[in-house]
Amino acid sequence: MYHLGVETSQDMWDVEALYDTCFAPGREALSSYRLRDGVLKVSDLCLIARDDLGILAAAIRFWPVHIGEAKTLSLLLGPIAVHPTRQGEGLGAMLMQNSLERARLLGWDRVMLVGDEPYYRRFGFKLLSGIKMPPPTNPDRILGMALTDGAWDSVQGEVCRAV
Known part of the structure; x- marks a missing residue:
């Protein structure tokens, strides 16, 4: 059985270790x-x-970003990771579905990520055209999902930090 919760400051090092385990060196x-x-x-x-037993099995994070000259606010999903010994148990899907529903309830309109469209399609993500991530991002991996109807309509431009 798994216990889902919001990441706290006490979880930070466990989450970073999980990301180090799941992703290639130089991920940052x-x-x-x-x-x-x-x-x-x-x-x-x-x-x-x-x-x-309290052992971290999976984690997901979100960040705010601005898009285009209008500085349209969006969520940037990532990273999401499941420990290699726990993959195939549905933890990634559980985190994805739960966090996206939370985002809707909190009033977010749109979410984007950089990833494989065949995998993320099942959650409702689609290729975004007109959205540019900083290089060297492959434009075929820039995906988005509308959390409210029409949230991506007419949104275009470069993605930048929300500061």
Whole structure:
């Protein structure tokens, strides 16, 4: 059994260790990390899953970003990770669905991420056209999901830090 909760300051090192385990060295050199530098994460949406022994099994984080000249506010999802020994148990889907529903309830309109469309399609993410992430992001991996009807209509431009 897993216990879902909001990430606290006491969880930070466990979450960072999980990300180090799940992602290649140099993960913090990715362009999406430049959008997070000096920006507070959206704490109410950053969730973790621990097992009955209190061992961290999965985590998801969200950050605010601005898009285009209009500085349209959006959520940037990521990273999301499930410990390799816990993959295939539905933890990633549980975190994704729970956090997206929380985002809707908190009044967020849209969420984006950089990832594989075939995987994220099942959660409702689609390729975003007209949205540019800092290089060297592959434009075919920029995905978005509207949390309210029409939330991505006419949103375009470069993604930048929300400071």
